[in-house]
Amino acid sequence: MRLTRVLIVGAGHAGGTAAAVLRQYGHEGPIVLVGEEPIPPYQRPPLSKAWLKGEVDAGSLALKPPEFYAENNIDFRANVRALKLRRSNRLVVLSDGSVAEYDRLILATGARAMVLPIKGRELKGVTFLRTTADADQLKAALGPDKTLAVVGGGYVGLEVAASARALGAQVVVLEKEDRLLARVTCKALSDFVQGYHERHGVNFELRCSILGFKGVDGHVAGVELAYGRVVPCDAVVVGIGADPNEEIARDAGLECARGVVVDLDARSVTDHNIFAIGDVAHRPMPIYDRMLRMESVPNAVEQANQAAAAITGRPRPPGECPWQWSDQYDLKLQIAGYAFDADEILVRGDPATAKFAIFHLKGNQVQSVEAINAPLEFMMGKTLILGRKPVSKTKLRDPAVSMKEVGT
Numbered sequence: 001m002r003l004t005r006v007l008i009v010g011a012g013h014a015g016g017t018a019a020a021v022l023r024q025y026g027h028e029g030p031i032v033l034v035g036e037e038p039i040p041p042y043q044r045p046p047l048s049k050a051w052l053k054g055e056v057d058a059g060s061l062a063l064k065p066p067e068f069y070a071e072n073n074i075d076f077r078a079n080v081r082a083l084k085l086r087r088s089n090r091l092v093v094l095s096d097g098s099v100a101e102y103d104r105l106i107l108a109t110g111a112r113a114m115v116l117p118i119k120g121r122e123l124k125g126v127t128f129l130r131t132t133a134d135a136d137q138l139k140a141a142l143g144p145d146k147t148l149a150v151v152g153g154g155y156v157g158l159e160v161a162a163s164a165r166a167l168g169a170q171v172v173v174l175e176k177e178d179r180l181l182a183r184v185t186c187k188a189l190s191d192f193v194q195g196y197h198e199r200h201g202v203n204f205e206l207r208c209s210i211l212g213f214k215g216v217d218g219h220v221a222g223v224e225l226a227y228g229r230v231v232p233c234d235a236v237v238v239g240i241g242a243d244p245n246e247e248i249a250r251d252a253g254l255e256c257a258r259g260v261v262v263d264l265d266a267r268s269v270t271d272h273n274i275f276a277i278g279d280v281a282h283r284p285m286p287i288y289d290r291m292l293r294m295e296s297v298p299n300a301v302e303q304a305n306q307a308a309a310a311i312t313g314r315p316r317p318p319g320e321c322p323w324q325w326s327d328q329y330d331l332k333l334q335i336a337g338y339a340f341d342a343d344e345i346l347v348r349g350d351p352a353t354a355k356f357a358i359f360h361l362k363g364n365q366v367q368s369v370e371a372i373n374a375p376l377e378f379m380m381g382k383t384l385i386l387g388r389k390p391v392s393k394t395k396l397r398d399p400a401v402s403m404k405e406v407g408t
Contacts, residue, residue: 003029006311007100009082009092010108010245011035013044014278014300016063018106021308023072032075032100034092037131040066040076045297047135048159049327053166054139058132082109085252087271092248104273104311107249107260108304111242111279111295116151120213125220126236129156141235144168149223149233151210153180155326155333157239158193161202162328172203172231174210174223186339189358189370192351193328200329205231242295244280257282259293264319265310266303275310277303286319287386288340288367296324321386323378330354334378337368337385348377349399357381364390376403383407 006022008015011033019033019041035041042061050056069076081095091101113128115121127138138160142148146169150157153175161171173180179190194204205225214222214230222230244259254270255261259282261269266281268274278300282293298320305317326333331354342360349356357377360368365388369381380403384391395401 004103004311005030005101006032006104006106007092007102008033008106008108009248010106010110010278010280011037011041011076011078012108012110012278012300013041013063013297014110014304015106015108016041017301017304018108018277018308019074020064020068020072021304022311023074025308025312025314027308027312029103030075031073032077032102033069034077034080034082034094034100036079036081037133038078039132040064040069040078042132043297044130045325047132048129048156049163051132051135052139052142052160052163061132082248085248087252087274090273102273105275106307107274107276107280108278108300109245109248109280111244113238114241114243116210116238116240118210118212120215120220120224123213123215123220124218125234126213126238128238129160130242138235138237139167142167142169146170146234147172147232149174149231149236150239151223151236152239152241153177153182153204153206154184154239154241155181155324157237158197158328159326160237160239161197162200165200165202170203171201172205172233173197174205174208174225174231176208176210178207180204180206185335185370186345186358186360188345188347188351189372192372193331193333196329196331196354242279244282244293246280249274249276249280257291259283261291262303264306265316266306267310275307277307285322285338287321287388288338290340292338294322296322298323319386321382323382330373332373332375334371334375335368336371336378336382337366339368342367344393346393346397348397349374359396361391361393364393366391380404380407 041063084093148164150173209226211224222232246256249260250256260276261282266275279295323336339360344361346359355373357371357374366384371378395406
């Protein structure tokens with residue numbers, strides 16, 4: 001009997017996890033794992049934090065030891081990119097000139113940083129932060145007597161700002177909206193985070209329009225804002241969002257909607273032999289009765305497990321509450337759920353103590369929670385979001401009432 005051949009395109013957190021879980025679930029057929037970078041799958045969240053500050057090495061970032069892949073008969077191919085998907089022949093054309101066949105294909109191609117269509121973006125010192133190479137380039141530009149301009153006031157940009165301050169650099173954050181984290185959180189949290197950064201010496205320019213980057217001898221030296229004002233800097237990191245790498249899927253006729261559209265098994269709704277997981281997947285989220293694309297490690301791991309279970313004939317894993325986190329200075333920000341259709345915001349705890357949680361409610365159901373140094377609120381928040389259980393707002397807002405009691 002011919003064993004099922006699995007091809008995984010993309011060797012990030014999602015692809016690497018899928019390969020490992022397939023073996024864990026008993027898949028005995030060939031597994032080919034194709035990645036664009038020169039190293040095996042690794043954790044990306046530390047790039048803006050511990051890696052940038054020199055607190056971890058490549059070994060501690062790796063998802064698995066280098067020998068894991070050979071020992072588990074996983075054919076890992078580095079420095080290779082997928083060029084074309086031919087569904088009729090069940091094969092993928094690769095950038096090294098080879099062709100990889102599959103019985104089941106997992107697309108884990110991730111996302112790429114959005115590029116500002118402005119002059120000067122090709123200058124040296126203008127970086128993004130998606131890979132270890134990006135982080136190494138940025139780290140080399142930071143230190144005392146250096147100034148970093150962060151374009152975009154999202155989570156990654158703010159993490160980089162905190163790390164740069166720890167390395168002694170001056171930091172200015174440039175954000176086109178009138179507050180930080182405008183697309184992903186409420187004003188109360190935005191204000192708290194901005195104030196915390198300002199107390200650590202970060203400067204902010206909000207509601208600013210960037211016209212381009214100014215350079216000297218081919219290296220960035222400033223950011224030009226509207227009305228001709230220039231913010232001097234020694235380096236720039238751009239963090240304005242990411243676009244899914246869905247091109248080969250779309251060109252092959254798979255349904256895409258800023259991500260490959262999949263079902264609860266992470267299987268393409270167009271082709272049952274193809275799965276898409278992680279940042280490139282546009283997936284169902286039943287607790288909110290909608291579809292969305294998520295960029296988070298928990299989502300990558302959840303979908304890797306879904307795809308592996310479907311391929312090996314295991315029962316579908318239970319659904320999970322979406323969540324993510326961000327570390328900035330001594331703040332642990334943990335976010336569960338999404339504030340879809342929320343009609344009330346409830347704050348539990350005192351922001352002045354840097355230990356509080358913001359609950360977003362729809363009626364008496366928790367839609368999402370943003371917790372600052374409040375792990376119990378975060379954990380119970382996840383449970384309440386997933387279980388869709390009504391809560392007592394009086395109990396929820398009172399820190400004297402335990403979260404366990406709130407959840408009963």
